[in-house]
Amino acid sequence: MSFTWTSAHRAELDALKERYPSPKALVLPALWKVQEQEGFLSLEGIEAVAELTGYSKAEVYGVATFYTMFHLQPQGTYTLQVCKTLSCALNGQGTILDHLKERLGIEVGETTPDGQFTLTQVECLGSCGTAPVMQVNDTLHEHLTPESVDTLLDTLSDKGGSL
Amino acid sequence: MSTQSVTITVDGTPIEVNPDRMLLPELLDKGFSIPHFCYQESLGSDGNCRMCMVEIAGKKRPQISCDTPIVAGMEVRTRGESIEKVRRDILELELINHPVDCPICDQAGECSLQDYYMEYGLYQGKVDKKEKHHFDKHIDLGANVLHDQERCVLCQRCVRFCRDVTHTDELCVAGRGDHSYITTIPGETLHNAYAMNVTDLCPVGALTSKDFRFQQRVWFLATSPSVCHGCAKGCAIDIDHAKSKYHDDTIYRFRPRKNPEINGEFICDAGRLSYKETQTYLLRTCLAKEEILADAEALDRMKAILTEDEYPIVVLADANLYTEELAALQAFARTFHAQLYAPLEAYHDPAFGDDWLKSSQRAANAEGVKRLGIATEMPTLNDNTLVINVNHPDGHRTANRIDLLTHRPDENTERVPARLTLPIAPWVRSSGHLINEDGIEQYCEQVLRRNDPTPTLLERLAHFLDKGDDTILDNMETAL
Ligand code: SF4
Ligand code: SF4
Ligand code: FES
Ligand code: FES
DSSP: OOOOOOOHHHHHHHEEEHTTTSSSGGGGHHHHHHHHHHHHHHHHHHHHHHHHSSSHHHHHHHHHHTTTTSSSSSOEEEEEEEEEEEHHHHHHHHHHHHHHHHHHHHOOOOOOOSSSSEEESSSSSSSSEEEESSEEEEEEEEEHHHHHHHHHHHHHHHTTTTT | OOOOOOEEEEEEEEEETTTTTTTHHHHHHHHHHHHHHHSSSTTBOOOOTTTTTTTTTTSSSOOEEEOOOOOOEEEEEEOOOHHHHHHHHHHHHHHHSSOOOOOGGGTSSHHHHHHHHHHOOOSSSOOOOOOHHHHHHHEEETEEEEGGGGGOOOOOHHHHHHISSSSSOOOEEESSGGGEEEEEEEEEOOOOTTTHHHHHOSSSHHHHHHHHTOOOOOGGGEEEEEEEOOOTOEEEEEEEEEETTTTEEEEEEEEEOBBTTBBBOOOOOOHHGGGGTSSBBBOOOOTTTTTOOOOHHHHHHHHHHHHHHOOOOOEEEEESOOOOOOOHHHHHHHTTTTEEEEEOGGGOOTTTSSOOOOOOOOOOHHHHHTTTTOOOOOHHHHHHHEEEESOTTOSSSSEEEEEESSSOTTTTTTOOOOOOEEEEEOGGGEEEEOOOSSOEEEEEEEOOOOOSSSOHHHHHHHSOTTTTTTTHHHHHHHOO
């Protein structure tokens, strides 16, 4: 497997490069582009970011593993990112997480066998006032209860593989 | 560059210091003991471990001394209840999930964490062992380096060595916060020729050498300063050896010894592991062709051959011999009207050399050979010449020959059997000087004192030399 930037991404990154004194500043935007392109960060994608920024592969890998929003494994159609930080923890994220585990039959970090859902935990999503929350791909879902989670998953499952 | 020294007060005593340096290195050099993990002389400061805190008058909070510039007149405190409490608290944090498996850890006895804890520790842990989080142990990082994530204090010395010294960048800190861990990129390994230095750099038992693992407790080891014989660079090393019950004096490891002019604080992995060659496949008995001889008998026969035979004599000397030994061979050659050569071609190994320490000249004393004026080409030899081969790697081609060897001849190489073979002690069992490829001379102590001492080359030659020949000494003095 190898990684090639789409021409649009390449152009965007080249334009961004102009803004900073060092290409190293591009490490986060570049990782985002890889994830947009591949759905996760492959080691080849990480290598491409290293080449672009002048960081070593190991340094980029360190950055990629630092942030919970970056995925190092292929994801299901829907990545369920359950907030695990204080406000959500105090407002019942444990119940939500247990409910998700039971309904989907998977543990955190795993993907359902049909490839639809990947369950992850992330740090504060910046929506503490509406805790507990979870982000599904790029959409935030607030005030979760086991029932609202069921409704949400039913809708998503009905849509099947298409986003 | 250096500016004038300034005066600061440390623990109430005024001292003169160099204001161009950070506080920690300067105070360490002045003999103060300040705990530290991430600062390392060759790698510099990183400011990540917070272990090196000191109190500075006028500052509200303790400061990390590794990253605090020296200012004239500053008042520093490295001792006292309040700073010791800070240290105790940091150590307590370090140890929350530490497995405290010192009894089975190779680092025990030379571990910074252990030492600091004994000095400042809390002693009674507050965390129930059963509640500790566990991480991976004995991860094989490659290059004989094993990683124990539970023991790691995340000082990043290993990461910085691979990034800043070898520029091979194999390691990184992955994850974040209390989930951080040291790793290679998945599927990759440590792959540089100096990788095992990270086992010395690691202040704790998180990186240990597969080779030394579980072999010996460090407090049983005696250390002798010496020089690696792996190539002409002549890296300074410490040789750790022990004479344990039912065993003879045995070498357990080579470690780099600091020498800023040659190897800094590092050695290559090949040199580090070359200790094995000094104690395996050693020749122990005298041989006439295949027949085993007593030592005295062998010496008599050697004398007879040297004095009675009519052949011209050529001596082939190993260019790893100490300067003293080479000079003695010169005297020996004079006594018997022999030609002395130390052919260097056989030691040329371009695959070994690199642009840092490793040299493609594999003979440790090639420079010593040259300075003594010994011929370095290989003479044309046939059986009308009597060859005295002193451990030369290419000295076994003719049959009319006496071998003085450290090691049993390698059965795989085509080798014409010698008329007579006498063992001599390997370099770790004798002492002398070496001159490295840059002209730097170093002394090697005798490291091993075995129960079954094989005579050294000098002891062998003493049987043949005129005791009054002081040109040996003269020659050596010119060479040195
Ligand atoms: S493995 Fe050792 S050197 Fe590397 S970060 Fe951990 S404690 Fe420091
Ligand atoms: S570079 Fe040469 S002298 Fe130095 S440790 Fe390696 S083999 Fe030994
Ligand atoms: S703690 Fe969950 S959104 Fe802030
Ligand atoms: S030695 Fe100063 S912070 Fe680590």
